Amino acid sequence: MNKQSPTEKLLIVGCGDIGQRLARQINPLGYQVTGLRRQLVTDLPYLHYRQCDVTNAEQLHPLLAEGFDVIVISMTPAERSDEGYEKAYVNSCKQLITGLQQQPYKPRLIMFVSSTAVYSQQDGSWVDETSPTNPDGFSGKRLLEAEDIILNSDYPGSILRCSGIYGPGRHRLIEQAINQRASASPHYTNRIHAEDCAAALVHLIERAKQRPLDAIYVATDSNPAPMIEVVSWIAEQLGIHQFVAADAINERGNKRISNQRLLDTGLQLRYPDFKTGYADLLASYLPPK
Template structure:
């Protein structure tokens, strides 16, 4: 079906890195004209036009919003450094700049999606966590992400915050490399994961779904199989044919909780990789 240019919606992806590119690709056949913002963008893709913009700088984002209005805005930032200041700038300041620019130019997008993280939860007792669970982060990253969420939530735009669990996929092969380097952890703590393709799939699904119904203010996005870390790395090692892969001094991941994706599943989303086995099998096959 050919979409008339006048019927296209304008989609803005602020911080358009790997997840943003995957999202643009998944929406390429839909009725969107997609703009991605990066400080140092690559060449344009057939389905994605880049603009040079540092969204953490008020003037740059304001100038863009003053020149063009967008129907859907996705905020998917990556901090310049893993520090409290880096997270404050990437997430909190970007959200403040966006809200200020939208108000200044009297724009009302139909949807604002903020890519957040399950780091906003501090539970570490192996319990189940859902959207109603208390958010008491123990890390600066969780605190800053929660602060950024609150900036979006407090300003009257139709919105949803998507809290992703640990993202893996092409270019995110840390566990596979740890197994190969015999540096994997024997931690019994639960780990929660989502493939990068499903990250993009969830965002695309919710963008389309909002045409039909209001979205919840928060969704937890994770696959359907919270699993102890030692089981995950043991399975990876079996697939690679590696016998000795654990390190007694390996650093365990923070937290120990099981993330529920029931609210997301209730919207009709179907995972491409419903558990770590399906996702990591695809990565291992890519490397074979």
């Protein structure tokens, strides 16, 4: 679709923080970006918002009729429950595919932003796109269900499984250290800066113009690390000596996630480890030099 057009139309379904970052980063490449949200917010210079409940066919299908070259699904559940995840991910994907089947055009790419919650490994082993997915929680199960809807559709699709996203507005570990609620767990944790998450989407959307994408990519930084190492470093930068709590809840799982497939596509991470990523965030907590 629109092969002769210099401007491609990108639709971001569930356009929150990651969607805004994606829109900002991809704007210089000549995309016309539309973002769907449940509640309408003010447009940005690089992003036009439309109010839409994507699980509602009467609202979604007329919007799809406008025609889009690329569709990115980046939903946030209204509540952390099985019902919330089913509605946000499974029902949204079902309505999207049903709506597209009623249109005369075919998008060149559908990308679904998923999560490494689909992996349940607990032994500190390395995990990648080929590893077994046997989630024991509702979140991973519903995400896998949504992934299958996209990958089994008649449209070119790819899944981006993101590890723990952090960045501006996502300071949970910093706040835990400050409030002496950090975990001293030796279990490995995995994370990706929000800017790198968006950059991975841009990179894959552009790459798909030249060659088919793999079905699944994992977006995570290059340095899985034990939780105690991460929070200890954060506390050290802040000059905090007491930062852990004996009853603090540990991160789910214990695995080291590999980003090699994504790096092999040529993506260069701006924040390849937690130290480079958290250094920028910590600046707002430190007194000016």
